[in-house]
Each structure stands twice: as structure tokens, then as C-alpha cells.
Amino acid sequence: MSDPSFTLVQLRYFEAAARHLSMTAASKELMVSQSAVSTAIAQLEKEMGVTVEVYGLTLGVVLAAILGTYAVWSAEIFPTRTRQGGLSIAYNLTAALFAGTVPYLITVLIATTGSTLVPGPYLMVSAAIGLIAAFSLRETAGKPLQQKED
Missing domain, CATH: 1.10.10.10 (Winged helix-like DNA-binding domain superfamily/Winged helix DNA-binding domain)
Structure with missing residues (x-):
């Protein structure tokens, strides 16, 4: 193809x-x-x-996996007292690191491979990493939001 x-x-x-x-x-x-x-x-x-609808739906599922796992992970990783500060620092740090470098990386990968389809596997790998991170967290359902260290 x-x-x-x-x-x-x-x-x-x-x-x-x-x-x-x-x-x-x-x-x-x-x-x-x-x-x-x-x-x-x-x-x-x-x-x-492929029809645009199928492509859009596939991309939507991949993005939902990435963004959905981020929301779960970020809410459960920080204690209640430091959650907002931790989320702000984590979000801005990752935005600074990846928002500027990913477009450059994708451009280099497209130029190297000659394929304009490179962003697809990149998003899928990112989603898989997010899912692994989310499933590796310990479950906090049913536990009080305020913990001893708060």
C-alpha cells in the first residue's frame, strides 16, 4: 500500500x-x-x-485511551492536599517537554521513513504506555480522599 x-x-x-x-x-x-x-x-x-468516519472514530478511540488514562492517573497519583499543585506542575512540564519536541520528532520520522502514516503508531504506543501506567496504579476506590499524610 x-x-x-x-x-x-x-x-x-x-x-x-x-x-x-x-x-x-x-x-x-x-x-x-x-x-x-x-x-x-x-x-x-x-x-x-478508509472513510473519514472510520479514521476519525479510530483516532478518537486512541485519543480517548491517552486522555482517559491521564485523567485517572493524575487524580490518583497525588495526595489530596498537593493534588492541584502536582497536577499543574506535571501538566505544564509534560506540555513543555512534548508539545515542542513531538512535532519535530514526527517530522524527522516522516522524513526518515518516507511515510506520512508515522503519527498513527506513535499515538498507539503513547496510548499503550498510558494504559500500562493506569493499570499499574493501586486501586483507591472506596478509600477516603483525606489520607494520613494529608
Whole structure:
């Protein structure tokens, strides 16, 4: 299977249609015909080899696994008294480390491998690491929120 070769116009049309949840509203915003928007999205689906709905659902499941495990992990890892400060520091530190480096890393991986599909496995590995971290935490259900060290 060859890598998809879609255009920025197709992505822009798809983004507008997804944001508005309407081909008509997207065509009005983009000042093109509705058929131009639907044709561009159909071409995008053909290039990807999967419908946009299936791709979006798959990406949504992966992102839910990443973000859902983060919420569980972050709520249970810090004691109640220091939870807000701990969450703030952890969130901002990871945002500073990864928000700037991941786009660069993905760009390097795409250039090295020649595949524009590299972000998919990267997200899947991130989700797996998050799930492993979440399942390795000890269960705190039914225990009081205030603990002795609080």
C-alpha cells in the first residue's frame, strides 16, 4: 500500500466540514460549492483507503485511551492536599517537554521513513504506555480522599 497523497485543500475542506458538522455550512465559509467540498472529502477518503468516519472514530478511540488514562492517573497519583499543585506542575512540564519536541520528532520520522502514516503508531504506543501506567496504579476506590499524610 502506498502512502496517501492528499492536498491541503482537501484537508481544509474536511476541517471546515468537521467543525461545522455540515457540508453546506463548510461550503459557505469556504465560498465554494457544496459539491466541491463533498468531492474533496471523497477524494481524501479514496487516498486514505478508509472513510473519514472510520479514521476519525479510530483516532478518537486512541485519543480517548491517552486522555482517559491521564485523567485517572493524575487524580490518583497525588495526595489530596498537593493534588492541584502536582497536577499543574506535571501538566505544564509534560506540555513543555512534548508539545515542542513531538512535532519535530514526527517530522524527522516522516522524513526518515518516507511515510506520512508515522503519527498513527506513535499515538498507539503513547496510548499503550498510558494504559500500562493506569493499570499499574493501586486501586483507591472506596478509600477516603483525606489520607494520613494529608
